[in-house]
Amino acid sequence: MAELERAAETRETAAAQRRKPAVGLQPEGDVDWSQYRGVLVVVEQRGGIAKKVSWQLLGEARRLAAKLQVDVMALVIGHQVRHLAQEAIYHGADKVFLCDSSELRDYRTRPYSRVCLHVIRTYRPEIVLMGATYTGRDLAGAIATHLPTGLTADSTMLDVDENRLLLASRPAFSEKMLATILCKQFKPQMATARAGVYEALPRDETRTGEIIEVPPQMPPAEIAVEVLEFIETKNRVNLEDAEIIVAGGRGLGGPGPFKLLKELADALGGVVGASRAAVDLGWIGHEHQVGQTGTTVRPKLYVAVGISGAVQHVVGMQNSECIVAINKDPNAPIFKIAHYAIVGDLFQIVPALTRAALARRQGQAGSEVAASAGAVPAGAAASSRGGAKAELNV
Amino acid sequence: MLHIAVCIKQVPDSREMRIDPKTNTLIRQGVPAIVNYFDLHGLEEALRIKDRFGARVTVLTMGPPSAEQALKQCISMGADEAVLVTDRAFAGADTLATSYVVAMTIEKIAETWGPVDIVFCGKQTLDGDTGQVGPGVACRLDMEQLTYVEKVEMLDPERREIIVHRHLEDGVERVKAPLPVLITALAELNRPRRASLPGVLRAVRYEPVVWTTNDFPNLDRSKIGLRGSPTIVAKSWVPEPKPVHTVTVEGATPDEVAENLFNRLYETDLPVKLGWGA
Ligand SMILES: Cc1cc2nc3c(=O)[nH]c(=O)nc-3n(C[C@H](O)[C@H](O)[C@H](O)COP(=O)(O)OP(=O)(O)OC[C@H]3O[C@@H](n4cnc5c(N)ncnc54)[C@H](O)[C@@H]3O)c2cc1C
Ligand SMILES: Nc1ncnc2c1ncn2[C@@H]1O[C@H](COP(=O)(O)O)[C@@H](O)[C@H]1O
Numbered sequence: 278m279a280e281l282e283r284a285a286e287t288r289e290t291a292a293a294q295r296r297k298p299a300v301g302l303q304p305e306g307d308v309d310w311s312q313y314r315g316v317l318v319v320v321e322q323r324g325g326i327a328k329k330v331s332w333q334l335l336g337e338a339r340r341l342a343a344k345l346q347v348d349v350m351a352l353v354i355g356h357q358v359r360h361l362a363q364e365a366i367y368h369g370a371d372k373v374f375l376c377d378s379s380e381l382r383d384y385r386t387r388p389y390s391r392v393c394l395h396v397i398r399t400y401r402p403e404i405v406l407m408g409a410t411y412t413g414r415d416l417a418g419a420i421a422t423h424l425p426t427g428l429t430a431d432s433t434m435l436d437v438d439e440n441r442l443l444l445a446s447r448p449a450f451s452e453k454m455l456a457t458i459l460c461k462q463f464k465p466q467m468a469t470a471r472a473g474v475y476e477a478l479p480r481d482e483t484r485t486g487e488i489i490e491v492p493p494q495m496p497p498a499e500i501a502v503e504v505l506e507f508i509e510t511k512n513r514v515n516l517e518d519a520e521i522i523v524a525g526g527r528g529l530g531g532p533g534p535f536k537l538l539k540e541l542a543d544a545l546g547g548v549v550g551a552s553r554a555a556v557d558l559g560w561i562g563h564e565h566q567v568g569q570t571g572t573t574v575r576p577k578l579y580v581a582v583g584i585s586g587a588v589q590h591v592v593g594m595q596n597s598e599c600i601v602a603i604n605k606d607p608n609a610p611i612f613k614i615a616h617y618a619i620v621g622d623l624f625q626i627v628p629a630l631t632r633a634a635l636a637r638r639q640g641q642a643g644s645e646v647a648a649s650a651g652a653v654p655a656g657a658a659a660s661s662r663g664g665a666k667a668e669l670n671v
Numbered sequence: 672m673l674h675i676a677v678c679i680k681q682v683p684d685s686r687e688m689r690i691d692p693k694t695n696t697l698i699r700q701g702v703p704a705i706v707n708y709f710d711l712h713g714l715e716e717a718l719r720i721k722d723r724f725g726a727r728v729t730v731l732t733m734g735p736p737s738a739e740q741a742l743k744q745c746i747s748m749g750a751d752e753a754v755l756v757t758d759r760a761f762a763g764a765d766t767l768a769t770s771y772v773v774a775m776t777i778e779k780i781a782e783t784w785g786p787v788d789i790v791f792c793g794k795q796t797l798d799g800d801t802g803q804v805g806p807g808v809a810c811r812l813d814m815e816q817l818t819y820v821e822k823v824e825m826l827d828p829e830r831r832e833i834i835v836h837r838h839l840e841d842g843v844e845r846v847k848a849p850l851p852v853l854i855t856a857l858a859e860l861n862r863p864r865r866a867s868l869p870g871v872l873r874a875v876r877y878e879p880v881v882w883t884t885n886d887f888p889n890l891d892r893s894k895i896g897l898r899g900s901p902t903i904v905a906k907s908w909v910p911e912p913k914p915v916h917t918v919t920v921e922g923a924t925p926d927e928v929a930e931n932l933f934n935r936l937y938e939t940d941l942p943v944k945l946g947w948g949a
Contacts, residue, residue, distance in 0.1 A: 383844075410840060414806075418766075418802065418807055418810075419807075419809070419810050422811060423810055425901070427765065427767065427902035430766075430801035431801070449800070453690055454907050454910070455909075458905065459902070461903060463901045501849050502815050502848045503848070507842055507845075509842040510842045515840065518840065569797065612917060616917060618920065621925070629929035
């Protein structure tokens with residue numbers, strides 16, 4: 278039996294030598310992992326503005342690097358992004374690799390991943406971190422495959438142990454569990470990390486560091502993908518970044534009442550979310566869906582209106598700082614995770630909340646708000662549904 | 672004719688998943704298996720391309736023999752062929768090992784039925800939840816990758832070009848790429864169709880093509896299964912649910928309820944954090 282297997286393996290090795298498939302990538306060059314030292318953060322930016330998660334990761338990298346007694350490195354890729362290399366130093370980097378070239382203005386997987394691969398292979402960090410954003414996940418998946426090495430997705434907790442191993446913990450099974458993932462046999466150890474979880478260091482202009490220029494690694498003519506246009510969606514629900522979300526479910530009974538939610542969201546300065554039931558019924562677009570198959574959110578304030586609190590919804594919002602639930606069923610599961618429970622009819626409660634929110638705002642901001650709202654008394658504005666909402670959304 | 676490969680995975684239906692309160696482990700028994708939510712959106716888009724231009728649609732999965740059911744569901748929706756890659760040696764694969772086997776399978780699919788022009792993956796799986804397999808497969812097949820696609824704006828089979836909309840946190844990116852490409856599908860892409868009656872009838876009798884390690888002469892055994900997986904799950908645990916102290920807010924009228932809620936909120940530091948002022 279064992280012999281048969283060995284024979285089969287010899288056959289396979291012979292076959293593999295005949296035609297090395299591209300699919301099975303090998304680590305390049307030496308595999309003396311002890312030479313890998315330091316923590317590298319890949320900075321994400323658009324149009325010269327860095328994503329907040331990049332600075333958060335630099336803060337976390339400093340903490341890990343202190344334990345490992347190594348440097349923090351940052352990699353900045355783009356066009357006209359030299360200032361970000363300096364910013365990376367202010368936010369905690371000791372050494373910044375800067376690849377600045379016009380063909381790198383827009384993110385594209387191949388030219389960006391080649392720069393990352395070049396830097397990783399040349400400067401050999403033991404840990405590489407990126408934001409678990411759309412771009413970060415796209416890039417990290419490509420790089421980890423090429424190196425090859427292990428990659429932990431969406432980590433929410435990072436640490437290192439006495440063997441210099443990265444302990445990357447992440448939610449598993451729809452956030453029901455947490456799992457700690459290790460990568461023992463390969464370097465660097467890679468992880469994408471969720472935005473808003475790690476703490477950025479205060480920007481410190483007295484910090485100094487080294488900026489190392491890195492040339493692009495792909496001739497522009499070979500770049501086949503073309504970004505035609507970036508349409509910034511100012512009005513789009515940006516659930517990921519929202520600090521306040523007012524979400525509605527099947528309890529709304531139709532698409533119409535989402536207007537009530539929009540009014541409350543506007544009065545509070547938030548955006549509208551929804552349960553899958555409401556989305557599946559076609560009452561509101563999928564981009565509003567919170568939950569396991571929608572967006573995972575962690576706003577400061579989450580108002581759940583007419584949502585029962587099914588696990589698939591709850592996993593996507595339970596980490597909100599403050600949860601207010603409005604439901605007419607006192608036994609609705611949503612109340613188990615709510616900080617403030619209002620048992621009642623949403624059609625009465627929500628407009629009342631909007632009125633109260635507008636009144637509070639007007640009370641504070643006084644003349645300023647009144648002026649921009651056309652000096653309509655708060656109560657009057659709110660009762661003529663939709664009245665002064667947009668203007669008051671400061 | 673275009674040839675489209677659709678990567679699917681059978682995943683446990685999380686609706687039915689519970690944590691055993693005594694052992695703090697996941698109860699997997701009796702949990703029904705479904706086709707990963709996002710993969711169905713990939714399949715639907717492939718079928719729409721087939722409806723418009725004519726195309727061969729081949730679905731594939733690496734998984735246990737029971738994953739045949741998931742493939743049959745795809746056949747009932749209109750896929751032409753289904754491939755099940757199954758072997759004990761593949762078990763325990765992380766995303767690196769999975770992308771290796773999936774890429775090998777797509778190569779073999781191309782050898783069997785003709786070159787593949789488009790590969791669809793889901794944005795992520797409900798169980799693995801990484802979104803890493805798609806980019807991994809694209810890398811290994813040396814294809815361009817277009818991830819998080821919410822719309823296929825244009826496909827020109829003659830000029831072999833595609834324009835898609837990629838969803839990003841702060842907007843939408845219109846991107847043009849030459850075929851072959853690998854696309855990862857978001858739920859916004861489309862609404863998956865129901866199985867047709869002829870589809871259901873075909874699926875009943877349909878036997879997926881089954882490939883094992885023996886069907887891949889070039890397979891590097893050090894790259895598959897548990898052994899080929901650089902990541903290790905060191906431990907998993909059920910996080911203590913944050914004890915939530917629920918305050919029930921009441922009042923004689925809706926306005927009083929609202930007033931009471933805001934009074935409560937203003938007792939906390941939330942208004943300050945939100946910049947609502949004093
Ligand atoms: C694989 C899978 C993935 C899923 N992913 C998601 C996901 O990402 N997000 C998600 O949300 N769901 C998801 N679901 C669906 C989830 O299981 C629930 O079906 C869904 O969340 C229920 O939505 P709901 O709370 O709006 O509706 P319901 O459960 O019908 O609840 C409606 C609530 O409104 C209350 N109500 C009715 N009228 C009023 C009124 N006048 N005033 C006050 N309260 C009122 C009722 O008491 C009830 O509690 C998923 C399911 C599966 C199987
Ligand atoms: N075992 C598998 N067989 C086929 N395709 C898979 C498999 N695992 C993942 N995929 C594909 O890769 C996508 C992303 O998976 P994941 O990286 O696990 O989140 C899925 O939506 C599938 O399209």
